[in-house]
Amino acid sequence: MSYQVLARKWRPKRFADLVGQEHVVRALSNALGSERLHHAYLLTGTRGVGKTTIARILAKSLNCETGITAEPCGVCAACRQIDAGRYVDLLEIDAASNTGIDNIREVLENAQYAPTLGRFKVYIIDEVHMLSKSAFNAMLKTLEEPPAHVKFILATTDPQKVPVTVLSRCLQFSLRNMTPQQIAGYLAHVLEVEGVAYETPALSLLGRGASGSMRDALSLLDQAIAYGEGDVKEEGVRAMLGAVDCSYLFGLLRALADADGPLLIREAEQLAERGIGFDSALSEMAVLLQQISMAQIVPQAISPDEPEYDAIFALAGLMAPEDVQLYYQIAVHGRRDLALAPDEHAGFNMALIRMLAFHPLNQREPAPAAVRAQAPLAAHAAVAGREAMDQARAKLAQQVGGTRTPAATPRAQAAAALAGSNPAPAPVPAPEPEPEIEPEPAAALPLPAEAAPSIAAKGAEVADDDADGREGDVLPPDLPDYAMQDDDEIYISADELPQKPAAFDGNWLALVAEIGPRMGTVRMLAQNAVLKSWQGGALVLAVPESFRHLASRDYQDKLRTVLAEHFGHTLELSVTVEETGAETPAMRDARNRHELRQEARVVLENDPVVQQLVREFDATLLTDTIQPAQE
Amino acid sequence: MLYPWHQADWARISSEFSRLPNAWLFTGMAGSGKLEFAEHLAQALLCDQPLADHGACGQCESCRWFGSGSHPDFRRLSPIIEGEEEGKEGKPTRKLAQIKIEAVREIIEFSQLSSHRHGQRVVLVEPAETLNPAAANALLKVLEEPPDDVLFLLVAHSPQRLLPTIKSRCRQYPLARPSHEMALAWLKSQGIARAEIELAHNGGAPLFNHDPALTALRDQFVAALAAPMLTGMLDMAELVDKQKLPLAVPLDWLAKWLHDLAGLSLACRLRYYPEHEDALSSLARRARLPELMRCQSAVTTLVPYGQHTLNVRLQLEALLMDYLKVFA
Ligand SMILES: [Zn+2]
Ligand SMILES: [Zn+2]
Numbered sequence: 001m002s003y004q005v006l007a008r009k010w011r012p013k014r015f016a017d018l019v020g021q022e023h024v025v026r027a028l029s030n031a032l033g034s035e036r037l038h039h040a041y042l043l044t045g046t047r048g049v050g051k052t053t054i055a056r057i058l059a060k061s062l063n064c065e066t067g068i069t070a071e072p073c074g075v076c077a078a079c080r081q082i083d084a085g086r087y088v089d090l091l092e093i094d095a096a097s098n099t100g101i102d103n104i105r106e107v108l109e110n111a112q113y114a115p116t117l118g119r120f121k122v123y124i125i126d127e128v129h130m131l132s133k134s135a136f137n138a139m140l141k142t143l144e145e146p147p148a149h150v151k152f153i154l155a156t157t158d159p160q161k162v163p164v165t166v167l168s169r170c171l172q173f174s175l176r177n178m179t180p181q182q183i184a185g186y187l188a189h190v191l192e193v194e195g196v197a198y199e200t201p202a203l204s205l206l207g208r209g210a211s212g213s214m215r216d217a218l219s220l221l222d223q224a225i226a227y228g229e230g231d232v233k234e235e236g237v238r239a240m241l242g243a244v245d246c247s248y249l250f251g252l253l254r255a256l257a258d259a260d261g262p263l264l265i266r267e268a269e270q271l272a273e274r275g276i277g278f279d280s281a282l283s284e285m286a287v288l289l290q291q292i293s294m295a296q297i298v299p300q301a302i303s304p305d306e307p308e309y310d311a312i313f314a315l316a317g318l319m320a321p322e323d324v325q326l327y328y329q330i331a332v333h334g335r336r337d338l339a340l341a342p343d344e345h346a347g348f349n350m351a352l353i354r355m356l357a358f359h360p361l362n363q364r365e366p367a368p369a370a371v372r373a374q375a376p377l378a379a380h381a382a383v384a385g386r387e388a389m390d391q392a393r394a395k396l397a398q399q400v401g402g403t404r405t406p407a408a409t410p411r412a413q414a415a416a417a418l419a420g421s422n423p424a425p426a427p428v429p430a431p432e433p434e435p436e437i438e439p440e441p442a443a444a445l446p447l448p449a450e451a452a453p454s455i456a457a458k459g460a461e462v463a464d465d466d467a468d469g470r471e472g473d474v475l476p477p478d479l480p481d482y483a484m485q486d487d488d489e490i491y492i493s494a495d496e497l498p499q500k501p502a503a504f505d506g507n508w509l510a511l512v513a514e515i516g517p518r519m520g521t522v523r524m525l526a527q528n529a530v531l532k533s534w535q536g537g538a539l540v541l542a543v544p545e546s547f548r549h550l551a552s553r554d555y556q557d558k559l560r561t562v563l564a565e566h567f568g569h570t571l572e573l574s575v576t577v578e579e580t581g582a583e584t585p586a587m588r589d590a591r592n593r594h595e596l597r598q599e600a601r602v603v604l605e606n607d608p609v610v611q612q613l614v615r616e617f618d619a620t621l622l623t624d625t626i627q628p629a630q631e
Numbered sequence: 632m633l634y635p636w637h638q639a640d641w642a643r644i645s646s647e648f649s650r651l652p653n654a655w656l657f658t659g660m661a662g663s664g665k666l667e668f669a670e671h672l673a674q675a676l677l678c679d680q681p682l683a684d685h686g687a688c689g690q691c692e693s694c695r696w697f698g699s700g701s702h703p704d705f706r707r708l709s710p711i712i713e714g715e716e717e718g719k720e721g722k723p724t725r726k727l728a729q730i731k732i733e734a735v736r737e738i739i740e741f742s743q744l745s746s747h748r749h750g751q752r753v754v755l756v757e758p759a760e761t762l763n764p765a766a767a768n769a770l771l772k773v774l775e776e777p778p779d780d781v782l783f784l785l786v787a788h789s790p791q792r793l794l795p796t797i798k799s800r801c802r803q804y805p806l807a808r809p810s811h812e813m814a815l816a817w818l819k820s821q822g823i824a825r826a827e828i829e830l831a832h833n834g835g836a837p838l839f840n841h842d843p844a845l846t847a848l849r850d851q852f853v854a855a856l857a858a859p860m861l862t863g864m865l866d867m868a869e870l871v872d873k874q875k876l877p878l879a880v881p882l883d884w885l886a887k888w889l890h891d892l893a894g895l896s897l898a899c900r901l902r903y904y905p906e907h908e909d910a911l912s913s914l915a916r917r918a919r920l921p922e923l924m925r926c927q928s929a930v931t932t933l934v935p936y937g938q939h940t941l942n943v944r945l946q947l948e949a950l951l952m953d954y955l956k957v958f959a
Contacts, residue, residue, distance in 0.1 A: 003649065003650045003651055005652050005653055005802070007775075007800075008653070008775070008776065046795075047795055047796040047799045048799050085776075094769070094771075094772040096765070096768035096769045096770075096771060096772065097732070097735065097736055097739055097768075097769035097770075097772065097773075099732070099765065099769075126772065127768055127771060127772075130765065130768045130769075157796060213795075213799055215775075215799050215800070216795075216798075216799045219652075219799060219800065219801065219802060219803075222650070222652060222802055223802045223803060223804075225650070226643075226646075226647045226650060226802070229646070261897040261898030261899065261900070262898050262899050262900060264898060265894065265898040265900040266900075272808075275805055275807075275808075277790075277791070279789075279791045280791075337931050338789075339789060339792065340931045340934040340935065341886065341890075341931070342834065342883055342886050342887050342890070342903070343660065343661065343834040343836070344660075344789075345834060345902075346834065346886070346887065346890050346902065346903075349890060349894060349902070350890060350893065350927065352898075353890075353893045353894060353897050353898065354924060356897045356898065357893070357897060357920045357921075357923075357924055362897060362920065
């Protein structure tokens with residue numbers, strides 16, 4: 001055969017060739033050396049860190065003709081056949097394409113028969129998280145009472161999807177992500193042996209681009225060799241990775257700080273021309289905004305070694321902290337909405353335009369609702385000037401994510417009411433019992449100056465506005481209000497000493513509420529994570545896709561440290577990215593705030609002074625600008 | 632076939648024939664011909680007498696089979712669009728087009744057989760984003776260690792939606808997007824009416840459906856947006872509804888319009904409707920930003936339901952009322 005991709009060609013055949021998994025190798029070597037063997041192993045870790053590789057080497061260790069050994073000879077028939085993927089007593093099962101019970105049952109029925117050639121019958125079950133429930137159950141029986149000649153090696157990227165009953169019968173090893181340095185070092189070795197010329201900085205870029213996975217790194221290296229037509233050069237790799245050049249993002253943010261819309265959009269066009277992905281641009285931008293925010297609030301948190309130190313602080317001086325927070329949220333949401341835009345370019349532009357819309361210079365008019373506030377009420381409710389603007393912004397901010405279920409019922413009713421002026425009223429889908437909308441006297445609502453083309457329009461305006469009034473402050477359940485929390489409270493550090501360490505009781509919400517204020521930057525992760533599982537001193541957290549960047553190794557390490565400080569001992573911690581739908585601390589806080597707002601609204605609506613103002617001065621209560629006082 | 636803007640990519644890819652990966656993942660903007668590129672590549676790899684530029688000869692038996700869609704060593708993995716079926720609560724729902732695990736199993740079986748013609752075998756997966764999670768997982772093993780003669784070609788315009796485990800096993804290749812001039816010249820050579828306007832409306836992507844009736848309707852719709860009045864909005868909702876168009880169509884028109892409106896108001900830049908620049912500029916002066924942002928959010932929210940059997944007229948009326956409020 002002609003060419004074999006590097007990831008395959010360089011799959012380690014011995015434990016000694018593995019990179020970055022010393023802890024696993026040591027444990028396995030010890031067990032093999034002393035022949036204290038478990039009957040089932042579970043290897044976990046992200047993609048391309050060596051799960052399948054370790055499983056195959058272990059299979060050789062168990063069946064090498066030189067005896068059970070951590071250093072299989074590699075030359076005996078067993079070793080060679082295993083390397084070639086055709087050893088009769090090694091059964092490698094892809095759980096992802098054989099998810100059903102029948103496949104598993106068939107395989108397991110064979111387990112009772114003694115191995116044909118080797119010492120052990122070894123079953124490698126890869127992607128084991130994909131097995132169906134019944135398939136897991138079928139496997140469980142064999143796992144409980146395995147014949148002495150059977151060894152199971154399970155591997156998965158997603159151990160959370162493996163039932164506890166299975167987990168508890170396996171000796172588990174978590175493989176680590178590799179560091180960029182480890183990867184770069186290994187790539188240098190590969191290239192030297194392959195006789196390919198390279199520039200060291202190019203390998204560092206690849207090391208970073210691989211995000212901890214050696215297979216990603218080797219796939220990228222293959223690509224880089226092709227791209228560089230035989231050489232691996234820094235410039236080429238940079239172009240190939242489409243790495244979002246930092247200077248480029250700084251340009252965007254400077255244009256934003258100057259409210260220079262035309263420049264901003266031109267920069268976006270440049271980005272497209274350079275083939276930089278809008279998705280990665282938005283996520284990098286979010287990271288940068290986070291750093292800027294940090295520079296504004298806890299400047300000492302930015303290391304002076306940070307290569308972009310000066311640029312970050314320059315931008316920090318150009319933008320108001322609350323604007324930075326808002327831009328950050330818009331970037332995060334904009335990224336999520338990219339797939340919903342007419343094309344990604346439009347989605348990216350809209351995110352930038354949204355940021356511009358909130359720029360102080362573009363607050364050329366207060367939110368329309370605020371305009372309607374008559375002076376007496378405005379004075380009374382202290383909703384004026386900059387403050388109104390801020391509130392309008394906060395309100396707008398809620399629309400940044402703007403998720404709304406289609407045709408929320410009041411809206412649908414308004415539309416139906418509107419359609420009433422039409423010969424064929426549109427039916428309302430899924431009508432729910434809902435209080436009738438009482439048309440208010442038109443005088444209560446100032447009519448728009450220009451756009452009132454007909455009486456029907458007036459009626460529509462009233463009905464629709466009223467519906468909006470009702471809908472406006474009842475946040476639809478999926479409106480990501482939690483994402484709009486005041487992130488600056490994240491940085492508040494309490495003076496008080498940590499409470500007496502108690503054991504973690506599994507109540508994540510309570511824990512975050514308790515120690516959140518002391519968490520520093522990592523509070524962002526804690527606030528937006530749900531506890532997926534908690535057993536045997538190991539915490540598994542999950543964050544939604546839109547907060548993927550919070551699942552980084554860096555954040556995880558920080559959170560581990562914070563938790564260790566609190567509890568006085570280290571907890572095992574991992575963070576996955578998935579939509580669990582469960583309530584995060586941030587969502588809980590948002591809900592609490594929302595409930596407080598509701599309460600405040602009721603109080604205000606029943607306030608005799610307010611009622612008088614409404615009656616006598618035609619005032620309108622801006623229900624969605626109400627903020628509970630204790631915030 | 633190879634589009635003119637893919638010539639350089641072709642030269643590069645064909646220079647990699649001596650170091651074929653297990654799988655190529657072609658990415659790039661939607662509507663720029665990635666699929667055609669991948670097909671061109673597949674045919675070339677299967678061809679018995681490739682040309683000097685490594686392209687397919689178009690004459691040999693293999694090429695003829697490929698042309699008739701019956702090449703025994705070629706498989707295409709594409710989503711099957713399912714008809715409407717009864718969903719929960721008896722409401723009709725339309726399932727999303729996706730590639731399912733059964734189809735992937737067939738591909739795995741195919742790859743385990745031996746080649747009919749003792750040469751290369753090719754599996755084309757397009758669009759790869761439509762692999763559902765079970766299907767994507769099932770593909771991992773064969774993608775990583777396919778038999779020597781099997782090559783996978785994946786095509787995706789939103790690679791960020793692919794499983795990292797899939798991407799990890801592929802050699803990624805971002806295909807070039809055509810320059811404006813190139814795309815325009817190509818459209819004109821195809822005899823497309825109003826090439827400039829249509830190209831802008833499609834965000835610079837030269838490949839789109841040409842449906843004169845739909846274009847006429849769009850013109851009407853956009854004219855109504857340009858002169859925002861209640862009666863016009865209601866008429867449009869009714870008109871679109873009568874044509875039985877899925878909500879996705881007017882949503883796309885409106886989203887692009889709002890993009891241009893917001894772009895003109897804050898950045899003096901438009902992208903999709905250059906022919907309406909005057910109307911958009913005067914609207915931009917009247918537009919209230921918060922309402923505009925709100926309206927845009929409302930459109931975005933509905934996008935996932937674009938093919939859903941919602942009451943199109945009702946949804947559109949509600950949206951257009953939001954739109955009117957931008958200028959209230
Ligand atoms: Zn051996
Ligand atoms: Zn041919």
